[in-house]
Amino acid sequence: MAKRIDVSGLSAFYGSHRAIDDISMTVEPRSVTAFIGPSGCGKSTFLRTLNRMHEVTPGGRVEGKVMLDDENLYGSSVDPVAVRRTVGMVFQRPNPFPTMSIYDNVAAGLRLNGSYKKRDLDGIVEKSLQGANLWNEVKDRLNKPGSGLSGGQQQRLCIARAIAVEPQVLLMDEPCSALDPISTLAIEDLIGDLKERFTIVIVTHNMQQAARVSDRTAFFNLEAVGKPGKLIEIDETERIFSNPSVQATEDYISGRFG
Ligand SMILES: Nc1ncnc2c1ncn2[C@@H]1O[C@H](COP(=O)(O)OP(=O)(O)OP(=O)(O)O)[C@@H](O)[C@H]1O
Numbered sequence: 001m002a003k004r005i006d007v008s009g010l011s012a013f014y015g016s017h018r019a020i021d022d023i024s025m026t027v028e029p030r031s032v033t034a035f036i037g038p039s040g041c042g043k044s045t046f047l048r049t050l051n052r053m054h055e056v057t058p059g060g061r062v063e064g065k066v067m068l069d070d071e072n073l074y075g076s077s078v079d080p081v082a083v084r085r086t087v088g089m090v091f092q093r094p095n096p097f098p099t100m101s102i103y104d105n106v107a108a109g110l111r112l113n114g115s116y117k118k119r120d121l122d123g124i125v126e127k128s129l130q131g132a133n134l135w136n137e138v139k140d141r142l143n144k145p146g147s148g149l150s151g152g153q154q155q156r157l158c159i160a161r162a163i164a165v166e167p168q169v170l171l172m173d174e175p176c177s178a179l180d181p182i183s184t185l186a187i188e189d190l191i192g193d194l195k196e197r198f199t200i201v202i203v204t205h206n207m208q209q210a211a212r213v214s215d216r217t218a219f220f221n222l223e224a225v226g227k228p229g230k231l232i233e234i235d236e237t238e239r240i241f242s243n244p245s246v247q248a249t250e251d252y253i254s255g256r257f258g
C-alpha cells in the first residue's frame with residue numbers, strides 16, 4: 001500500500017553542520033514528486049532522512065518529524081531497519097550485488113525478511129522483474145551475474161530488487177544520471193507505471209525529466225556555500241515550470257542560475 005509522507009520542521013546535520021533547514025512538505029500516495037535544485041542544496045540528504053539512511057553517516061542527525069500515514073518514522077519505538085524496508089531506495093549508480101546472480105539480486109531482500117518456498121520466490125522474482133520492465137531481457141539468464149548486464153539493465157535490476165519487498169515508498173536519487181538516453185526513457189516509462197502502486201520521490205538535475213515524470217516538483221536552494229539548504233517551494237510540476245511563485249525558482253529553471 002502506497003503511503004502519504006508528511007514532513008514537518010525537518011533539519012539534518014553532519015556533525016555541527018546544518019545541511020538542510022526546517023523542511024515541511026507533503027507527498028501524496030501514488031504520485032511522483034521531483035526534487036530539483038543546485039548541487040549541495042541538500043536534496044540527497046533530505047531524501048535519506050525519509051528512510052532513516054541519513055543517520056547511518058557518522059555524525060548524521062535529524063530534527064523534526066517524518067510521518068508515513070500516521071506513523072512517525074523517528075518515533076522512539078520505530079526500528080530503522082524496518083523503515084528502510086518500507087521506504088525503498090534506488091541510487092545514482094546502479095549497485096547490484098556483483099557476485100550474485102540476477103535472480104539472487106532480486107531475491108536478496110526477501111530472503112533477509114523471511115523464508116519463502118522456492119515456487120513463491122520464483123513468482124515474486126518474475127513479478128518484480130516484470131514490474132521493472134526487465135523480465136524479457138533476462139528471463140533466459142537468471143542465474144548469470146547481475147554485473148553482466150548493461151548499465152540501464154542494472155538500474156532496472158536495482159529497481160526490481162527494491163520493489164520485490166513491496167515497499168510503500170520508493171526514493172530515487174538521480175537514478176538515470178549514469179544512463180544513456182534510451183535507458184533513461186525506459187526508466188522514466190517505468191516510473192510512470194510504478195506510481196500506480198508506490199509513492200515515488202525522485203531527485204534529478206534534468207529539468208525535462210522532472211517535467212516528464214513528476215506530478216509535483218520541489219525546488220531547493222541555498223543562500224551560499226556552507227549555508228543550509230532550504231525548500232523554496234513545492235507545487236504542481238506544470239505550475240513550477242510555467243509560473244512559479246518565487247523568482248529564484250524561475251531563475252534556476254530558466255538556467256540563469258545553478
Ligand atoms: N557525508 C557527508 N559528510 C559531511 N557533509 C556532507 C556529507 N554528505 C553531504 N554533505 C554536505 O551536505 C550538504 C548537502 O549535500 P547533498 O549531497 O545532500 O546535496 P545535493 O543537493 O544532493 O547535491 P548534488 O546535486 O550535488 O547531489 C553539502 O554541503 C554537502 O557538502
Ligand SMILES: [Mg+2]
Pocket residue numbers: 043044045173203
Ligand atoms: Mg545528491
